Amino acid sequence: MQILKRAGLGLALACLMGSMMVQEALAADRVSLFKVITAKDEIVIGLTDDELKAMDGNAGGVAKALVARGSLSVWKYAVRKAASGDLEQAPLHRIGLISTESLRIEPYASPLKVVPIDAAMK
Numbered sequence: 001m002q003i004l005k006r007a008g009l010g011l012a013l014a015c016l017m018g019s020m021m022v023q024e025a026l027a028a029d030r031v032s033l034f035k036v037i038t039a040k041d042e043i044v045i046g047l048t049d050d051e052l053k054a055m056d057g058n059a060g061g062v063a064k065a066l067v068a069r070g071s072l073s074v075w076k077y078a079v080r081k082a083a084s085g086d087l088e089q090a091p092l093h094r095i096g097l098i099s100t101e102s103l104r105i106e107p108y109a110s111p112l113k114v115v116p117i118d119a120a121m122k
Contacts, residue, residue: 031116033077033089033108034059038101044108045074046091048117063105072097075117082113090115 031046047055047062051074055061066072075091082088089110 031114033110033114034062035106035108036097036102037104037106039103043095044077044089044110045095045097046077046089046114046117047074059105059107063102066097066099066102066105070099077114079112086113088113088115091117 030049032049032052034045034047036043036045052058052062055065062072073094073096076093076095077089078092079087080090089112
């Protein structure tokens with residue numbers, strides 16, 4: 001019985017530390033993901049903190065900016081396999097969103113590591 005309690009405590013501690021590490025990694029990435037839903041499909045886009053701050057910092061602000069400007073240039077994100085073999089959410093390429101085609105924009109929480117947009121990719 002004592003061994004089970006210690007094992008359970010160890011597992012709980014490992015989960016707690018793992019979640020803390022994931023939060024630190026996500027905070028360091030400084031990319032926010034959003035799902036853009038259209039009549040035909042759904043895509044995931046990534047915005048840097050600077051881009052998001054210019055749009056009121058939330059999905060509503062992104063939608064307002066898209067309607068006001070008519071179009072936005074953003075990074076499309078997709079799942080890929082990292083060199084370590086782990087799956088991660090990474091920038092694929094720059095795309096243009098058109099306000100008349102976009103029906104809804106909502107925050108997207110990926111369970112995978114989110115790869116930041118390199119300065120070289122900008």
